[in-house]
Amino acid sequence: MTHRAGGSRRLSTGALARVEGEGAMHIDIRDGELVDVQLNIYEPPRFFEGFLRGRGLEEPVDITARICGICPVAYQMSACAAIEDALGITVDGPLRALRHLLYCGEWIESHTLHIHMLHAPDFLGVDSVIEMAQDHRPEVERGLEIKKIGNEVLSLLGGRAIHPINVRVGGFYRVPTVAELQPLRERLLRGRDLAEEAVDWVAGFSFADLDIDHEFVAAQHPTDYPFLAERIESDGGVDIAVADFPDHFEEHQVPHSTALHARHLGHAEASTDDADDATDAAAVRFEPGNYLVGPLARYSLFSERLSAGARAAADRAGLGPTCRNPFQSIVVRAVEVLHAYETAIKLVDGYERPDLAAVPYDVRPGTGHGVTEAPRGLLYHRYQIDENGLLSDAVIVPPTSQNQATIEHDLWHFVEANLDLDDESLRRQAEVTIRNHDPCISCATHFLDLTVSRT
């Protein structure tokens, strides 16, 4: 679709509908020089934060699950973690194991959708998964089965296929018996084998050379690969309690987006002097302190904690202990799917039904912080609870808003180095640059509209 507006040429497309959701990207080129790159994301959590105020402390678990159709469990897990922190209760043992298992199901579904339906076409030279029906049918069929088994985990533990209704503060409304969980084991074993094949498949793709130097930030657990967390770590020296997140990471408004952008405060202050000396346009355009959450960050910080099969598959795929190439994020996601399967099998094997489906609690006023690792990265919730058990404040910081400035940064460097491409090629390759980071622009409906303007 071509629009003409004033003296500038604009191309727009809905093709980035392959990134889940809604939003827009604009590239502005004047006199052959890149002037601006903007990724505009309409961020529903802002609405949800207001919607939650005045509601009961049990409500965020179900309401925030509606923020995203792809990762409702992540919103439930971070909501539970924050509210349980405020109430001073700990959910551990088999209840924690069940939450971990439920989360594995979501990672499997979300990552597998991105790998097979959205990302793989970029490496196979086709426009969409529809075109893979001809030459890559078995791989797509395999992807559908890997994803379906993940959904079976969600359905069994969550009570239904979408927006699980079985999760509550303190645990679950009902927990399965050992016998109810057992049939899942065979299915998980099947999924594990398919997931291993999928790693080997995507490892065979060709990857452009790119080495990003953004700070990697991920939730941390003393022994597990990041899912449910206790602290927050970065390769820039951050090692903080979850409650200290607001002191180190800040969301701020930028003029071109309704979504807030996040930055690492300590890093921002430390880098300011460098920015003053820099003369290039990117340094002027971008404030320092941007960072990256998600698969590359988790993998690079904690790859030694992957399950044995996932670690071996990563080695076979040629991934080292860290991975800084966003194009290879498809391999990291595939490795994480295999890790989720192997973790799920272990959790099912070790499961003993708890006496109580949920840890009881007494309502008390306070503020709680919660962080877990959504498929797309660190998801932070904070709730302030009053003496009647009602929420007086709610703050939600999703992974995509944290990554937004970093994605723009990557786009800037890509576009600047490829200004000689025609608009169509530029648009298509810019889409790939965005898709590498799997931004959840959605959390709702509609398309991403992409425009290139040259004057």
Place this chain on the structure above:
Amino acid sequence: MSPGRAPDVVIGIGNPLRRDDGIGPALLAALHDRLPPTVDRIELDGEATRLIEAWSDRRRAVVLDAVCMGAAAGTVHDLRIDPREPEGTPAVGTPSVSSHHPGLAAAIELGRAFDRLPRSLRVIGIEPEDLDHGAGLSASVDGSCAAAIDLVIEALA
């Protein structure tokens, strides 16, 4: 499983916290005791592969959704999807199926490409007025629900 073995299904798509985007779940709830007990009912968010899993081994499937075709808000749409025809065969005479949610159109295309459509697929929906954040249907959409429900009952009779 070969196509047609599983029970008929009615699938409601949408987000009840995006106003008229909640048409699908609202219709599904209203149909609660008005369909034969043999008909499966599934609420989904519209993600394409979940739709495929939900309908692929069915003889008949009806999808309920907010459908944006540029008609007046509250207009009831009844789109009959032909599994063999790439363009589909919308009953309302428009060139292609169009939902505000890219998932449904993608699911139909994907289902067609991978032989995962039910033998009979109908999309029964209502033109939305308001897709902003918030709960509850707008008046124009609410007033059309009864007509849409009658169509679903007739489709699965």
